[in-house]
Amino acid sequence: MSSRSESLMKKPEIQKNVNLASLNSMGVEAVAGEFIEIRDHRELAALYENHFFSRYSPLVLGGGSNMLLIDNPLQPVIKISIPGVHFDKEPDSSDTVLMRAGAGENWHQLVHSAVELGYGGIENLALIPGTAGAAPIQNIGAYGVELEEVFVSLTALNTETGEFEIFEKDDCKFAYRDSVFKRELKGKRIITEIKLRLTTSAHRLETGYSALSNYLEEKGIKKPATRDIFDAVVSIRQSKLPDPKDIGNAGSFFKNPIVDSETYTRLLKENPGIPSYEMGGGERKIPAAWLIDQAGWKGKQVGNVGTFKNQALVLVNMGGATGREIYDHAMRIRDSVKSAFGVDLQPEVNIIGQSV
C-alpha cells in the first residue's frame, strides 16, 4: 500500500435535513440532519482539514442499494458522487486495458460502457445497482464472477490521517461478499476511485451458472460474445429480481451461509434434497433462499414487509415500511431458519442504526 498527500482542497456544501427515502433502494424514510454531496475528492480533503472526521463518523452513501436505515442517521451523511471514467492502455499488454472509474459512477453504466467498447471481464456483473466506489466493499458478485477477478487497485481517503491511499488487491482482503472495508477498516476509508483490468480480446467467459447456460442454450447461442452474456444476465435478473424503482428492496438480504463438513452431513441427513456448492476444504455453501423458502417465508407478508414471491432471499418494502419493521422481519426469518436448521444467517445488507 502506498500513499500520497493531498494538498488541493475544495469546500463542499453542507445541506440540512435531507430526506433519504429516494436515496436508499429499500425506500425507507429517514432524514439526514447534515448531508454533504462529494463530487470531487478535494472536497474530502477540505473536510479533513476542517477536522470534520475527528468530530464525526459520517455515514458514507453510494447508491444506497445495500443498506437498511433503521433510524435517522445521527451522524452527517456523505454521498459519494465523484464522476469520471477512463480507459488506459497497458504498457506491456495489448490484450488488456485498465478502466479507472470515479467512486460515484453508476456500476451498471460502467459495465454497459465496457461491453459496448468490446472489453470483457465484468459482463456477468450487469444490472447490479449502486456505485463503482461501493463495489469493492462487499466484493460484488453474480453469475460466477466476483469483482476481485478484475480488480487492480483503489484510492481511498484515510479519515484518520487525511492521506489518499492506494489499496492493491491483496490489501483489500477480498472474500465472499466481504473485504477489509467491511471489517478492520469499516468506516475508516472513503473510496474515491477504482481501477479494474479488462480484456480486449481472448475474453475469459463465465457461463457455468445454470440460469445463464440454459438461457444461452434456449437462444441457440453456442459461442457467446461478452454482449450475449450481458444481455442474458440483464434478462435473467429482470425476470427474477424486483426493480427497486417499483418495489423497495436491497437485493439479497442475507449471505449464503458456508457450513463445515460436520454441519453439512447433519443437514443432508435431515434434509436429503438440500442444495449446496462445494467451497473447498470440506466447506459447502447453502443457498439462503432455499433455507428461507423451506422455513415457510417465501412470498409471505407481515405488515408492510414481505419476502419476494420469486426469490425468498429478497426482503421487500410493500409500501410504507419503516426500517425498524424491515429489520424486525429479517430477524424473525433469521430466528426461524436457526430453529429449523441450526444455521445462522448473516445479513449481507449493511444495517445502519443506533438501536440494533
Ligand SMILES: Cc1cc2nc3c(=O)[nH]c(=O)nc-3n(C[C@H](O)[C@H](O)[C@H](O)COP(=O)(O)OP(=O)(O)OC[C@H]3O[C@@H](n4cnc5c(N)ncnc54)[C@H](O)[C@@H]3O)c2cc1C
Ligand atoms: C435489486 C438488487 C440486486 C442486487 N444484486 C446484487 C448482486 O447480484 N451481487 C452483489 O454483490 N450485490 C447485489 N446487490 C447489492 C448492491 O447492489 C451492491 O452491494 C452495491 O455494490 C452497493 O452499492 P451502493 O453504491 O448502492 O452502496 P451503498 O448501499 O450506498 O453502501 C453500501 C456500503 O458501502 C459503504 N460505501 C458506499 N460507498 C462507499 C465509498 N465510496 N467509500 C467507502 N464506503 C462506501 C456504505 O457506507 C455502506 O456500508 C443488489 C442490490 C439490489 C437492490
